[in-house]
Amino acid sequence: xxxxxxFFIGVFVAVLISWGMLMGAxxxxxxxxxxxxxxxxTTHPEWMPGIAAQGQLVYRDLGCAACHxxxxxxxxxxxxxxxxxxxxxxxxxxxxxxxxxxxxxxRIGPDLTNLGDRKPSAPDxxxxxxxxxxxxxxxxxxxxxxxxRRIGAGAQPSDKALSLVGALRPPQGxxxxxxxxxxxxxxxxxxxxxxxxxxEARPYVVPKGQNPEVKPAAAAAAxxxx
Amino acid sequence: xxxTPERTGVDAASxxxxxxxxxxxxxxxxxxxxxxxxxxxxxxxxxFMAGCPxxxxxxxxxxxxxxxxxxxxxxAGLALGLWVLGRLSGExxxxxxxxxxxxxxxxxxxxxxxxxxxxxxxxxxxxLQLPGYVQPLMLFSYGAVAVxxxxxxxxxxxxxxxxxxxxxxxxxxTLPWVLSVAHVMLFRAPARGVMQEVVAAWFEQSAWWIWIxxxxxxxxxxxxxxxxxxxxxxxxxxxxxxxxxxxxxGLTAGRHLVGGPFPAWLDSVAVVSGCLLFGHAIIVLLNxxxxxxxxxxxxxxxxxxxxxxxxxxxxxxxxxxxxxxGQAGLTFLHEAQKQLALYGAATALFYGAIYYxxxxxxxxxxxxxxxxxxxxxxxxxxxxxxxxxxVLAACAQGRGLxxxxxxxxxxxxxxxxxxxxxxxxxxxxxxxxxxxxxxxFGTACELSKIAxxxxxxxxxxxxxx
Numbered sequence: 152x153x154x155x156x157x158f159f160i161g162v163f164v165a166v167l168i169s170w171g172m173l174m175g176a177x178x179x180x181x182x183x184x185x186x187x188x189x190x191x192x193t194t195h196p197e198w199m200p201g202i203a204a205q206g207q208l209v210y211r212d213l214g215c216a217a218c219h220x221x222x223x224x225x226x227x228x229x230x231x232x233x234x235x236x237x238x239x240x241x242x243x244x245x246x247x248x249x250x251x252x253x254x255x256x257x258r259i260g261p262d263l264t265n266l267g268d269r270k271p272s273a274p275d276x277x278x279x280x281x282x283x284x285x286x287x288x289x290x291x292x293x294x295x296x297x298x299x300r301r302i303g304a305g306a307q308p309s310d311k312a313l314s315l316v317g318a319l320r321p322p323q324g325x326x327x328x329x330x331x332x333x334x335x336x337x338x339x340x341x342x343x344x345x346x347x348x349x350x351e352a353r354p355y356v357v358p359k360g361q362n363p364e365v366k367p368a369a370a371a372a373a374x375x376x377x
Numbered sequence: 378x379x380x381t382p383e384r385t386g387v388d389a390a391s392x393x394x395x396x397x398x399x400x401x402x403x404x405x406x407x408x409x410x411x412x413x414x415x416x417x418x419x420x421x422x423x424x425f426m427a428g429c430p431x432x433x434x435x436x437x438x439x440x441x442x443x444x445x446x447x448x449x450x451x452x453a454g455l456a457l458g459l460w461v462l463g464r465l466s467g468e469x470x471x472x473x474x475x476x477x478x479x480x481x482x483x484x485x486x487x488x489x490x491x492x493x494x495x496x497x498x499x500x501x502x503x504x505l506q507l508p509g510y511v512q513p514l515m516l517f518s519y520g521a522v523a524v525x526x527x528x529x530x531x532x533x534x535x536x537x538x539x540x541x542x543x544x545x546x547x548x549x550x551t552l553p554w555v556l557s558v559a560h561v562m563l564f565r566a567p568a569r570g571v572m573q574e575v576v577a578a579w580f581e582q583s584a585w586w587i588w589i590x591x592x593x594x595x596x597x598x599x600x601x602x603x604x605x606x607x608x609x610x611x612x613x614x615x616x617x618x619x620x621x622x623x624x625x626x627g628l629t630a631g632r633h634l635v636g637g638p639f640p641a642w643l644d645s646v647a648v649v650s651g652c653l654l655f656g657h658a659i660i661v662l663l664n665x666x667x668x669x670x671x672x673x674x675x676x677x678x679x680x681x682x683x684x685x686x687x688x689x690x691x692x693x694x695x696x697x698x699x700x701x702x703g704q705a706g707l708t709f710l711h712e713a714q715k716q717l718a719l720y721g722a723a724t725a726l727f728y729g730a731i732y733y734x735x736x737x738x739x740x741x742x743x744x745x746x747x748x749x750x751x752x753x754x755x756x757x758x759x760x761x762x763x764x765x766x767x768v769l770a771a772c773a774q775g776r777g778l779x780x781x782x783x784x785x786x787x788x789x790x791x792x793x794x795x796x797x798x799x800x801x802x803x804x805x806x807x808x809x810x811x812x813x814x815x816x817x818f819g820t821a822c823e824l825s826k827i828a829x830x831x832x833x834x835x836x837x838x839x840x841x842x
Binding site for chain 1: 423425436501550558571572573576579630636643646699702703711785789
């Protein structure tokens with residue numbers, strides 16, 4: 152500790168150790184390739200459509216991840232699968248094409264990983280636009296993503312206008328239409344789906360009463376398929 | 378240690394950079410208090426300010442955190458770090474212009490970050506909500522402030538530094554280290570997919586364990602022996618405590634990733650390193666056990682901060698285990714842990730050190746002893762209430778999330794009373810911090826008057842008030 156140089160080199164090296172862990176994870180995660188399914192010749196995950204990629208940036212910029220997660224956890228880590236948030240756990244390969252994955256860390260609202268394929272029924276664009284405009288119990292409304300426009304004399308209302316009821320309905324002669332931001336956000340949300348099951352998303356479950364150390368040959372082959 | 382007056386020419390000659398840093402810190406603390414209250418109200422009542430595009434909950438929470446961490450904790454930590462290192466060197470701080478300019482640009486950086494987040498450049502990474510374009514400015518301005526501290530360190534009187542100086546000098550160095558790595562891996566050449574979350578978790582844990590916590594510990598390690606007039610207990614082990622947190626701190630990153638789409642070994646590393654931190658916490662508590670004698674305002678805050686620190690180590694390690702994280706992960710417990718660390722541990726230690734340092738830096742006694750006592754009472758009440766309400770909200774939320782049949786509206790309803798409690802706690806903390814600001818600026822303004830210098834009766838009298 153007497154030498155200045157030795158002190159700062161020591162601090163540098165100490166931090167380097169945890170950075171080494173980061174590099175180890177990067178070797179493992181950074182080289183993840185898309186999965187090619189030989190049985191039907193498709194590659195997964197698929198790229199998001201353009202509007203959905205834009206929508207992910209809107210999602211990030213509004214800070215939606217403060218209340219919504221996008222990670223389905225396996226059984227034993229909570230009833231995510233039983234809630235219908237997904238058919239399987241999320242795996243790292245799901246996110247390789249996402250420029251800014253939004254995993255989140257607090258479930259103030261429901262998980263959205265597989266919103267476009269939610270069971271028993273997935274919301275469609277109109278449902279989501281109405282929800283964004285009106286808000287819900289526990290969720291604020293995002294009216295600034297919409298504009299209230301006057302319908303010109305003799306003009307048709309926009310085919311994008313929201314169909315609202317009750318107190319939310321705009322005055323006669325006006326309509327509420329989503330801005331580009333709202334449309335891309337909803338385009339993103341309806342495209343959130345993790346329907347393809349990768350081999351690593353099917354963890355080998357040890358049958359009850361069996362010694363996990365001794366796998367039967369067949370189970371070992373199924374569990375080891377990567 | 379001796380009964381001679383504490384204040385030295387060193388403090389008087391290096392007071393302007395220290396006062397600028399402290400004034401910025403206290404101002405940001407009040408700003409952060411207002412924003413945290415706003416965020417807490419939005420959490421309780423989502424419709425509150427919902428029509429305002431710059432103040433969605435995601436934005437207010439991120440802005441409040443940025444103002445708190447980079448406005449208050451960083452400025453206060455740098456001020457106390459420079460003060461400790463300057464006293465070690467035995468001469469006035471060198472490169473004061475660097476520190477002054479660095480502090481000014483740091484504050485500009487924080488302001489730019491807040492405007493950027495409000496405009497929609499949210500990063501979504503905890504403790505790193507600064508938009509990517511502000512980070513180089515933050516790096517350089519932190520470096521400029523650090524120049525002064527590094528010069529004081531290298532020009533020290535005694536060859537062998539004290540433990541408080543290790544922590545302060547290391548913290549000057551570690552933030553640029555980890556921030557530059559995170560900047561490259563998240564913004565310049567973004568890592569692929571979930572690797573970004575791993576980098577963000579590593580930064581979050583590193584920023585806490587090897588940047589903010591060392592700054593707070595440095596202040597505590599300096600003030601406790603000064604106030605009690607006794608040497609640190611079990612000093613020989615202090616080096617082990619220092620090195621262990623420095624090595625292990627970043628390795629606890631896996632705590633944020635349990636159960637998610639990440640390699641499982643990250644979690645195992647987090648469990649092991651979280652348990653290794655028990656050793657660090659025990660050494661810190663042993664070294665500083667005299668803080669629990671509770672003499673004076675500084676020691677009361679420091680004792681409270683140390684208790685929170687120890688509790689944090691236990692809770693952090695516990696939540697790294699898969700079984701616990703399955704129940705408690707992805708709930709408000711995460712927020713509770715963050716507040717326990719940033720408010721309970723770091724802020725309380727800074728409060729204690731500020732109450733000791735400011736009269737010595739300014740040469741004036743605290744303006745009002747009543748305000749000091751009111752601040753102590755309100756701050757501790759607020760911190761305990763805030764963490765407790767968040768933990769109870771997490772319990773209600775975790776119970777609901779654990780049963781697939783419980784609908785979300787029911788979970789929301791069950792957390793509401795506790796979130797209302799968190800609002801009240803934030804209001805108490807805002808009031809407490811406002812009192813601190815009044816007292817601090819009142820004391821600093823006394824400098825413009827020609828007043829008799831404060832008398833420091835003996836080294837054991839902590840606050841001159």
